[in-house]
Amino acid sequence: MRPNGLLVRARRVGVVAAVGLLAGLGSGLFGSGVAAAATVTKTLNYTCEFPLIGPGPLSVAIKVTFPNSGVVNQPIQATGFSATVTVPADTVDVLRLLDGATVEGSAAANVRVTDGAGTSQAVAIPNLNVPVTAVPPTGDMVVVASGPVPAFTVTHAGNAAINVGDFTSDLLPKKADGSLTELGPLHLDCVVDAGQNTLLTSIPVAASAPLATEPRR
Structure with missing residues (x-):
């Protein structure tokens, strides 16, 4: 060659x-x-305190993406959080009677994270946006709240269970001309109904690797 x-x-x-x-x-x-990610969906029933009509039911469909695994003391970040709320027609009728045309505002949710050792912590999800949503002429009303989720850490290895908690909402019901209805600004406290499985997901969390040390000379 x-x-x-x-x-x-x-x-x-x-x-x-x-x-x-x-x-x-x-x-x-x-x-x-x-870590790869997986999207979780969960529908739960809540009871909220409404002005004029008192306690009323809501159905809330939660959607959020979690990583498939985590590491102790390293941030676990969920993304793509949304809560689709269905308000029953009889509750929406109050808005219609008061010439309500749109609703907008914000919401805040809570979840509870319990690590492999049973240590539990509350994680707040504030500043969820509720965009301007038209009040339908009849029937139920669907409102969506969405926004970023704060990262959290756990201190023990094992499966970290994430459970849904209560939520609050601050809404502005407006007439077609943009002025507030006679309801004024609304603050709603909503409690998840008892007897439901509130588990969103369980994330395997590995122990953190020990820090490398230099050999003695």
């Missing part, structure tokens, strides 16, 4: 080896240590 042929072959081998090395590095950098 000619010398230049050997050189070409050597170059080809070198290119293949380099590509293989880069592929291996890529899988190590981007494939390991990155």
Whole structure:
């Protein structure tokens, strides 16, 4: 074989080896240590204190994406949180009687995280946005609240259980001309009905790796 042929072959081998090395590095950098995510949906019944009519039921469909795993003392970040609230027609009738045309405002939710050792903590989800939503002429009304979820950490390895809690909402019911209805600003306290399975998900949490120490000299 000619010398230049050997050189070409050597170059080809070198290119293949380099590509293989880069592929291996890529899988190590981007494939390991990155938890995949899963979207969870859950529908629960709540009871809220409404002005004029008193306690009333709501159905709330929760949707949120959690990582499939976590590590002790490292942030666990959920994303894509939304709560789709269905308000029964008889409750919406009060808005209609007062010429309510739209509703907007904010909401705040609560979840409880319990780690593998049974240590429990409350995690608040504030500042959920309720965009301007039209009051339908008849029937139920659907309102969606959404927004970012604060990251949380756990201090013990094992399965971290995440349970849904109560929520509050501050709403502005408005007439077609933009003025408030006679209800004025509304503050609603809503409690999850007893006897339901409030578990959203359970995330396996691994122990954190010990810090490397330099050997004694």
